[in-house]
Amino acid sequence: MYFCKNCGEAYMTDEAVMCVKCGVAKGQGSSYCHNCGKPVAADTAVCMNCGVPNKKPVPANAKSKVAAGLLAIFLGNFGVHNFYLGYVGKAVTQLVLTILGIPLCCIVIGALMILAAWVWALIEGIMILTGSINTDADGNPLTD
Ligand SMILES: [Zn+2]
Ligand SMILES: [Zn+2]
Structure with missing residues (x-):
């Protein structure tokens, strides 16, 4: 019933x-x-x-899993996928790592910061696409 x-x-x-x-x-x-x-x-x-x-x-404005995953892989350095999903804290951290890393790029630390943000975002992109991350920051499920 x-x-x-x-x-x-x-x-x-x-x-x-x-x-x-x-x-x-x-x-x-x-x-x-x-x-x-x-x-x-x-x-x-x-x-x-x-x-x-x-x-x-499922809310009508549910976020797209594919969009979030692709944003993470291509624009993840700037935290775009986390802004999209509402994980603002992580997004700002990735953005700051990249923005601070650019002027520091001539010394090794800057390149490492950019690399760290990129690898982090890439892993999150794969987790989103494989379903390991399957909700946005409000707990709403992502759509396929
Ligand atoms: Zn009941
Ligand atoms: Zn009814």
Whole structure:
């Protein structure tokens, strides 16, 4: 049994793709528990009645995994992928490493700073593309 998360109506079959009562797509909405049909607060992580996780629908503005991965690989030195995903602290660190590294490039330390930021971003890019990093800073899942 599966209940409409928008209006609490019980679906006839598990195969139903949308609610026959309110027309909202299966899994959309956040007002009712999909497992027991009881009302839940939109921001609760777990249904207070039956204890199942109250899964958030994928937001319409979900970040793209491929975009984030490519940003990391090509522009990762500047932390662009972390700005994109909302990991501002990491993004600023990578950006600062690169910006400080450029004028220091004539001595070895600058080149090492740029290299460190680049390798770091490259590893994150691979982790994003392979799914090891699969949420943005707010915990929203990345889309394929
Ligand atoms: Zn409904
Ligand atoms: Zn429930």
